Amino acid sequence: MTNTTQTIIRPDAPVHPHGGPPKLSPAELRAAQTETLQGPRLKHGLLARMLFKQMDLVYGRERTLVKFTMLEFIARVPYQAWERMGYLSLSRHRRRSALATRVYERIVETREEQDNEQWHLLILQDIVQRDGLKQSFVLHRLAPWLVAFFYYHVSWLLFLLRPEMSYRLNADFEDHAEHEYMAYVAEHPELERVLAPSTYAAQYGHHGSLADLLRQIGHDERVHKLDSLVNMRAPRFRD
Numbered sequence: 577m578t579n580t581t582q583t584i585i586r587p588d589a590p591v592h593p594h595g596g597p598p599k600l601s602p603a604e605l606r607a608a609q610t611e612t613l614q615g616p617r618l619k620h621g622l623l624a625r626m627l628f629k630q631m632d633l634v635y636g637r638e639r640t641l642v643k644f645t646m647l648e649f650i651a652r653v654p655y656q657a658w659e660r661m662g663y664l665s666l667s668r669h670r671r672r673s674a675l676a677t678r679v680y681e682r683i684v685e686t687r688e689e690q691d692n693e694q695w696h697l698l699i700l701q702d703i704v705q706r707d708g709l710k711q712s713f714v715l716h717r718l719a720p721w722l723v724a725f726f727y728y729h730v731s732w733l734l735f736l737l738r739p740e741m742s743y744r745l746n747a748d749f750e751d752h753a754e755h756e757y758m759a760y761v762a763e764h765p766e767l768e769r770v771l772a773p774s775t776y777a778a779q780y781g782h783h784g785s786l787a788d789l790l791r792q793i794g795h796d797e798r799v800h801k802l803d804s805l806v807n808m809r810a811p812r813f814r815d
Contacts, residue, residue: 596691597692605788605791608791608798609761612794618747618751621745624752627723630723631643631646631647634719635715639763641709642704642716644700644756644760645697645700645701645716646720648696650720650724651693651753651797652693652694653727654731654746655687657742658686662682695779696796698776699789739807739808740809743807743808744804746800746801746804747801751798753794754797757791757793760790761794764787767786767787767790770785770787771785772784772786772789
């Protein structure tokens with residue numbers, strides 16, 4: 577499927593110190609939000625739709641920061657599965673230098689994406705705790721772990737059988753997350769006047785408002801989506 581949205585990346589844009597998507601200026605973040613909301617969503621597959629439906633049933637259809645922490649808890653999972661598969665492939669092809677190099681490069685990219693999702697989770701959890709929002713053990717610890725466990729093994733199995741299916745499932749998930757973040761900011765204009773917390777600013781980047789911080793996270797998800805779409809067409813772990 578052809579993707580019609582284009583990610584906004586400046587040649588001189590500052591990058592996360594450990595790699596990852598570029599950090600955009602406030603004007604670029606607003607432009608990215610408009611582009612996301614005016615552009616079409618991907619046509620999500622059955623597995624992705626089942627996952628989103630399940631989350632809506634458990635956490636409600638309303639977009640909330642607490643619900644976003646659940647998204648980010650699960651979002652790391654495919655990258656963890658791919659990293660594991662990458663190391664298995666690397667050990668199998670270590671004597672073929674060209675292939676081993678390509679596999680290792682993909683492992684590095686996968687790790688950067690996984691780390692970026694981890695920063696999202698830490699940032700959102702910090703915001704939720706600052707706001708005093710309640711999180712129960714069953715809904716916000718046990719349930720996400722069970723969903724992540726299932727999602728990990730589905731991602732792993734799909735990658736083993738047909739890597740492009742695993743990448744496509746992740747693209748659907750990231751597309752959903754991108755649109756949810758941008759829509760949430762549009763629904764809450766008051767976030768423009770809320771200062772972004774500085775707890776992880778040194779690691780993730782400084783943002784003037786909570787709205788821009790959430791836009792940046794949404795743009796990160798777009799970058800991950802586009803990367804998965806590229807790898808879906810040409811998986812690098814294949815011989």
